[in-house]
Structures are given as C-alpha cells and as structure tokens.
Amino acid sequence: MTPVTYGIAIFPSKHIQDVANSYRMRYDPRYSLIPPHITLKERFQATEDEIKQVEDACQKLADEMDPFDIEINRVSSFSPITHTVYLKIEENDDLTYLSNKMHEEPFPQEREHKFVPHITISQELSEDEHSDVYGSLRLSEFDLKDTVDRFQLLYQLDDGAWTVHETFKFGKE
Template structure:
C-alpha cells in the first residue's frame, strides 16, 4: 500500500488554496491542500508498525512551530506548478529531514521546498497567465503547526488520513 506524510494547514489557508486548486489543480479531489513531508512510499504491515512507532517518537520530540506564507512561487522550468511558498523555518526543515533517515527510506528526489500546491499540470500559456496574476497579489498567512498525518492512498488515487501525530504529546 502507498503511504505519505503531510501537514494539513488551517482551514483559512486550505480555503484560499482550494479557491485556486478547484480550477487549476487536477489533483484537487484527491487530497486537501498540504505540505508534503514525505512523498509516496510503499510499506507492508510489519514495516508500517515500525514506522508508526518512529513517527510517534518524532512527534513526541517536536515542539509546535509557526509557518508563514507571504507569496506564491513556482517550480518552473522543471514543472508548471504554482504554490504558496512556506517560509522554511528550521523546525519544519528538521521535521522533514527526520522522515528520511533511520527506519525511513530516503526517497527525496529534490531538495525540500516547503510549499502548498495551488496549480499544476498547466499548459505553458495558462501557467504564464495564472502565475503572472498571482505573483502580483499579496498573501499573508501565519499558521500554528502542532501535528502531522500519515496518509494512505485508496484504489481511486485519493489520499486519506491513517493516523495523526500531535507534537510534544506522549503517544503510545
């Protein structure tokens, strides 16, 4: 089964992201707006039990932190993806790094760029138009992050929460 690890921001940020995603993200119906900590990976039941134990330890050792979003950015020329740029605070960078060492396979394909996707798979002209408009807009979000989620992928390609891990809370 495919699993992933993500942070879901607060409802106001999700609502703003979804206002764009409904129109510009073909994955809109598959997963809510999120910050990916660990992209899709496979695990059997035994491996999953090990990973859940490790995720509980990571959550217990992590203090809540605040993220800031001040603008949109893009992954072009690699892909025509537009996203809310999450300022890379050290706590978020450290949390993501812990998902790729020890019992976890390091499946990073690119350096970690904290973001919330709002548009992807756009043809070039549409990408240029949308990004041109969005980069002129002002975005000011601040969000307290105190948990992350282990997700699993359903047969229809959508993702759902398997378990939530709250920071600094002793989890058994």
C-alpha cells in the first residue's frame, strides 16, 4: 500500500466559509480542492497502521478539549515568504495547543513553518496581483466570530482534492 497524504483542519462556520469563498473564488486557484479551513497540521504521509495511531491520538485530544471561541478582525499576508493573503485568526491558545499536540508523538513531528492560524483567501498569484489584492483588503475590518467544537482528519485524492476521513468533536460523549 502506498502511504496516503493526510492533513488536519478546522472548518469554521458556514458564514465564515461563505465570506472566505467570496474572495477565494477570485484569488485562489486551489479554491475547489477543499472548503475554507484553518490548517492545524499540514500534509503528512501515513500508512494504514500509522494513521490508526494518529486517529486514536486525535480522539484523545478532542475528548479533553472544550469548545472555544475564535475571532477574525482583519486580513494579513505571508509575503515575502509566499504570496498568500489570509483571514487572520486572532491569537488563540487553544488553537496553538491543538496544533502543538499534533506535532508530538504519535504524530509526525516535522514542522515547516511556525503555526500562524489563518484561513487562506488568496494564493499563488503573481507579485503584482498579490499586491493588488492585499492592498485592497489590508485596511478592511472584519467582525467574524465562531465557536470551534471539532476538527477533521482529511486525506488527499490523486487530483489534489481533499476528502474528510473523520470528525473529532470536543468533549467526552
């Protein structure tokens, strides 16, 4: 069996996803591969045995969490590292805790970037296009709030699209 590519993400409320998509449909060529999301753990490869351990660890992690609030007030950009514009999630200890835990055993521990919780709304544009988009959005004020009560384990299909494998709801049932 070839290892499968997995990722872990939070889908915010439908309203926040609709807002994000109003930009993504214009500015994000990967728009159709996955709904708007907050990545907790970037893509990683796992065999069938490895992913079972990850699933158990996700369940334990979710069991001990309580729902928590997130807030979005503005956009930001990863420029000059990448031309990615995103809805910035205001500093949030619970998100950081979740993401950190997902980089400890039994999860693969490699980490490419510091964790910056965000919802991408524009990426892979040219430098000029990125400047236009970011320039037009950087002073916009947003007032988006949501309560996070679950995260999802996804895997990637051959065409690049993501399918949800499992939902982990917070709190022991």
